[in-house]
Amino acid sequence: MSHALCAGLCTLLGSALVAGPIDDPHLDVIPRTPAEQKRIDDVRAPTSDFGAAERFESKPAGAATVRATTDSNAFSYPSGNISFEDQLDFKVGNGLFKKLWVSSPSSTLASDGLGPLYNARSCQRCHVKDGRGHPPAGPDDFAISMFLRVSIPGGSEDGVAEIEDYIATLPEPNYGEQLQDFSLAGQPAEYKLDISYEEIEVPLSGGEVASLRKPSYAATNLGYGPLHPDAMLSPRIAPQMIGLGLLEAIPAADILAAADPDDLDGDGISGRPNIVWSVEYDQPMLGRFGLKAGLPTIRHQTASAFSGDIGISTSLLPAAWGECTELQTQCREAPHGDGDVRVFEVDDIGLGLVTYYSRNLGVPARRDVEDPQVLQGKKVFYSTGCISCHTPKHVTHRLSGQPEQSFQLIWPYTDLLLHDMGPGLADNRPEARATGTEWRTPPLWGIGLTEQVSGHTYFLHDGRARSLLEAILWHGGEAQAQRDRVVDMPPEDRAALIRFLESL
Amino acid sequence: MKAQLLGVSALALSASIAGSAYAAEKADILNNYADIAAAKYADALVTASTLQAAVDALIAEPSDITLQAAKDAWLAARVPYQQTEVFRFGNAIVDDWEGKVNAWPLDEGLIDYVDASYGGASDENELRVLNVVANASFTMSGESVDAASITPALLEESLHEADGVEANVATGYHAIEFLLWGQDLNGHEAGAGNRPFTDYSSGDACTNGNCDRRAEYLKSATDLLISDLEWMAAQWVDGGEARATLLADEDAGISAILTGMGSLSYGEQAGERMRLGLMLNDPEEEHDCFADNTHNSHYYVGLGIQNVYLGEYVRIDGTLVEGPSLSDLVAESDAALDAEMLGKLSQTMRRLGQIKTAAEAGFRYDQMLERGNAGGEALIMGGVNALVDQTRSIERVVAALGVSAIEFEGSDSLDNPEAVFQ
Numbered sequence: 013m014s015h016a017l018c019a020g021l022c023t024l025l026g027s028a029l030v031a032g033p034i035d036d037p038h039l040d041v042i043p044r045t046p047a048e049q050k051r052i053d054d055v056r057a058p059t060s061d062f063g064a065a066e067r068f069e070s071k072p073a074g075a076a077t078v079r080a081t082t083d084s085n086a087f088s089y090p091s092g093n094i095s096f097e098d099q100l101d102f103k104v105g106n107g108l109f110k111k112l113w114v115s116s117p118s119s120t121l122a123s124d125g126l127g128p129l130y131n132a133r134s135c136q137r138c139h140v141k142d143g144r145g146h147p148p149a150g151p152d153d154f155a156i157s158m159f160l161r162v163s164i165p166g167g168s169e170d171g172v173a174e175i176e177d178y179i180a181t182l183p184e185p186n187y188g189e190q191l192q193d194f195s196l197a198g199q200p201a202e203y204k205l206d207i208s209y210e211e212i213e214v215p216l217s218g219g220e221v222a223s224l225r226k227p228s229y230a231a232t233n234l235g236y237g238p239l240h241p242d243a244m245l246s247p248r249i250a251p252q253m254i255g256l257g258l259l260e261a262i263p264a265a266d267i268l269a270a271a272d273p274d275d276l277d278g279d280g281i282s283g284r285p286n287i288v289w290s291v292e293y294d295q296p297m298l299g300r301f302g303l304k305a306g307l308p309t310i311r312h313q314t315a316s317a318f319s320g321d322i323g324i325s326t327s328l329l330p331a332a333w334g335e336c337t338e339l340q341t342q343c344r345e346a347p348h349g350d351g352d353v354r355v356f357e358v359d360d361i362g363l364g365l366v367t368y369y370s371r372n373l374g375v376p377a378r379r380d381v382e383d384p385q386v387l388q389g390k391k392v393f394y395s396t397g398c399i400s401c402h403t404p405k406h407v408t409h410r411l412s413g414q415p416e417q418s419f420q421l422i423w424p425y426t427d428l429l430l431h432d433m434g435p436g437l438a439d440n441r442p443e444a445r446a447t448g449t450e451w452r453t454p455p456l457w458g459i460g461l462t463e464q465v466s467g468h469t470y471f472l473h474d475g476r477a478r479s480l481l482e483a484i485l486w487h488g489g490e491a492q493a494q495r496d497r498v499v500d501m502p503p504e505d506r507a508a509l510i511r512f513l514e515s516l
Numbered sequence: 517m518k519a520q521l522l523g524v525s526a527l528a529l530s531a532s533i534a535g536s537a538y539a540a541e542k543a544d545i546l547n548n549y550a551d552i553a554a555a556k557y558a559d560a561l562v563t564a565s566t567l568q569a570a571v572d573a574l575i576a577e578p579s580d581i582t583l584q585a586a587k588d589a590w591l592a593a594r595v596p597y598q599q600t601e602v603f604r605f606g607n608a609i610v611d612d613w614e615g616k617v618n619a620w621p622l623d624e625g626l627i628d629y630v631d632a633s634y635g636g637a638s639d640e641n642e643l644r645v646l647n648v649v650a651n652a653s654f655t656m657s658g659e660s661v662d663a664a665s666i667t668p669a670l671l672e673e674s675l676h677e678a679d680g681v682e683a684n685v686a687t688g689y690h691a692i693e694f695l696l697w698g699q700d701l702n703g704h705e706a707g708a709g710n711r712p713f714t715d716y717s718s719g720d721a722c723t724n725g726n727c728d729r730r731a732e733y734l735k736s737a738t739d740l741l742i743s744d745l746e747w748m749a750a751q752w753v754d755g756g757e758a759r760a761t762l763l764a765d766e767d768a769g770i771s772a773i774l775t776g777m778g779s780l781s782y783g784e785q786a787g788e789r790m791r792l793g794l795m796l797n798d799p800e801e802e803h804d805c806f807a808d809n810t811h812n813s814h815y816y817v818g819l820g821i822q823n824v825y826l827g828e829y830v831r832i833d834g835t836l837v838e839g840p841s842l843s844d845l846v847a848e849s850d851a852a853l854d855a856e857m858l859g860k861l862s863q864t865m866r867r868l869g870q871i872k873t874a875a876e877a878g879f880r881y882d883q884m885l886e887r888g889n890a891g892g893e894a895l896i897m898g899g900v901n902a903l904v905d906q907t908r909s910i911e912r913v914v915a916a917l918g919v920s921a922i923e924f925e926g927s928d929s930l931d932n933p934e935a936v937f938q
Binding site for chain 1 (some may be wrong): 612677680681778779781783786907
């Protein structure tokens with residue numbers, strides 16, 4: 013509360029005091045003492061002892077860690093330290109997360125407002141079992157759990173003056189910022205996603221050979237005319253949902269401190285924060301969520317997904333027609349679900365519940381932390397330089413009112429910064445400060461449970477990698493050297509590295 | 517308000533006197549809890565076996581009488597089973613198993629024919645109108661599935677939670693409930709599903725087609741329920757894994773009991789099963805919706821929480837299982853807290869009893885959920901508030917006993933400097 017007030021006051025007080033990305037206005041922070049900071053710095057230092065697991069390593073989310081079940085429910089449990097009382101919000105939030113939205117008008121007033129254009133009718137449909145999505149299995153498969161973002165280059169007047177190096181873009185004039193492949197009756201859907209793959213063989217040390225599939229994307233069956241000639245498309249898989257509240261509670265200052273935009277330390281790795289405009293706090297904030305860190309908070313991310321993916325309005329993004337453009341008149345004029353007692357299609361209570369749910373999906377405990385091959389793989393992970401971006405440890409803010417996320421030692425293996433990953437992975441579509449070749453380091457916790465939870469092992473932003481090894485081999489740009497080391501290392505080290513990742 | 521409080525404390529007083537007969541050793545409390553679990557699951561198995569016999573009779577000789585007998589047996593089977601839900605959340609072995617027995621809500625079109633108003637396949641769930649009863653083979657997730665014979669293995673391994681969609685419930689009580697009652701097409705009006713017995717008739721008398729396959733599904737689902745309950749009942753007897761895990765660490769065991777009570781009261785029952793339905797005014801958000809049995813489902817969940825605290829359970833044959841209880845343990849150190857806990861549990865049973873009473877007198881749960889129905893909302897919120905209130909006392913019990921409520925062995929936050937910064 014005091015922070016929200018401060019943000020408002022600071023803005024009023026003039027530019028010298030403008031609240032910026034180093035602030036965490038979404039959190040009610042109890043400041044760290046110098047002594048505490050020293051303890052945190054010590055505990056965060058990377059280990060050099062690979063003879064045994066570190067203390068607490070088996071609990072990647074600290075006290076919020078949950079038991080690693082052996083079934084597909086492993087990502088669906090609430091934070092391990094959640095109170096009975098908060099389990100109610102979690103469960104009701106889960107109900108809304110699973111709920112199927114229906115078209116307006118409908119007798120079930122509390123559930124209407126779908127679309128008119130949408131990618132899915134519920135959150136859960138893309139975030140199946142709260143895990144990661146996957147590309148369509150074939151031409152007849154629904155593209156659900158994957159979609160295309162779209163935009164066109166903007167002019168200098170389209171940027172955000174308060175954010176340095178902001179890359180101005182505009183929504184595609186006909187289609188908006190996202191292509192929706194479903195629509196209500198009487199409305200054309202926007203497109204169908206076509207994917208084709210080309211296999212590329214990659215020789216590895218020891219006579220091993222890997223094969224990568226290089227995707228090509230096309231938007232076909234376009235329902236509203238051709239795309240703008242400068243349209244930039246970015247394919248996106250639904251990311252896993254675990255541990256988000258903890259990522260949200262890492263001090264922005266800690267993330268920013270690790271940034272090295274000009275590679276002053278000369279390690280070949282830059283690391284740039286994405287800075288985005290918060291509609292919630294009306295100020296620039298550190299981007300944390302989304303594949304290019306385009307959104308600052310879980311609440312904003314949730315509202316954005318309600319609007320773009322399901323066509324549901326909230327107080328943050330109040331358009332009842334979702335993200336239909338001015339040119340999509342039929343969509344804008346269709347019946348909508350807002351304007352009743354909820355005001356928006358999802359009111360602040362509902363938005364808050366889904367936000368709470370998303371903030372509290374627990375990270376499962378590590379398995380086999382003391383296994384010799386896992387420890388060997390951990391050593392390889394560290395010595396290869398993977399930890400330059402996949403930062404093992406953070407300590408969250410001490411927080412009032414958020415005991416689940418408060419002051420936890422967490423092991424997400426991400427720096428939440430943007431890195432140039434080379435032309436092979438590039439979507440060539442900027443997002444805020446992120447360039448067309450940059451991606452946010454994704455957290456690796458829970459990655460070894462992907463097959464158990466989601467029934468597949470498709471990784472990276474568009475699911476092109478069919479295994480963890482393939483995902484590593486796609487790394488380029490700043491991570492080219494690390495990728496090459498994995499190609500050249502003895503096969504047993506490579507196997508150990510994969511084994512370590514599977515234990516996360 | 518005053519009168520209500522007086523009522524509570526009077527109840528609490530009498531209950532606490534009745535409950536103080538045992539000296540409370542933690543090991544004895546845990547053993548009694550395991551005995552009660554064993555008895556409840558055994559009763560669930562006995563009543564499910566009665567259901568199985570009734571299902572066999574229905575299939576052999578379909579009639580209004582045999583169908584009604586099967587429905588009656590299903591309703592009776594829910595009584596002990598719902599009292600076992602309190603073993604969830606605290607006992608991992610129950611959590612890992614429960615989904616195939618009592619999963620809900622379900623897209624019933626996966627199983628059998630549905631009314632046109634149900635709609636077609638959705639982009640959400642391609643399988644929601646799969647209708648296994650009518651289709652001896654079909655494609656699922658790009659692979660062809662042979663369903664010429666509807667076996668327990670087909671239901672459990674291929675269909676249940678197919679495609680990761682939790683609404684694809686192919687097994688358990690609610691799948692059987694649908695096969696006995698059919699869809700509840702009454703919306704917010706009174707009334708349950710109304711499946712004709714001729715859905716199980718042979719030859720020309722068969723209605724809605726594929727009666728033999730429907731019977732096969734019902735039989736397989738019932739057989740599977742039996743084998744699942746047999747397995748769980750065996751985990752709680754002497755030498756069973758659930759009992760052994762519980763007894764391995766006394767404090768963790770006590771914590772498991774309280775975690776189950778609190779999580780079931782607050783998040784699961786008050787939240788997901790009651791408040792959510794009221795928020796959405798959706799008759800689909802009704803736990804036993806086909807049979808219109810939600811009032812009982814809620815009531816027996818509440819009773820299960822209460823009788824675990826009291827350390828007593830009245831079996832379906834009238835036998836009383838009782839022994840040292842959490843109530844005894846709390847009363848030894850803090851009699852007032854025990855009285856408070858007993859009062860809260862009684863208050864919940866009063867509120868859930870009001871829902872049950874109203875429903876049995878004709879004001880059904882789906883009517884209570886209707887938007888703008890003030891009486892229904894008051895009844896349901898009465899239950900929600902009582903469950904929430906009792907959880908606050910459960911938290912106080914947790915604190916008083918000095919056990920960690922959210923059982924997670926050895927968890928250490930940084931707030932434990934001893935543990936992190938040596």
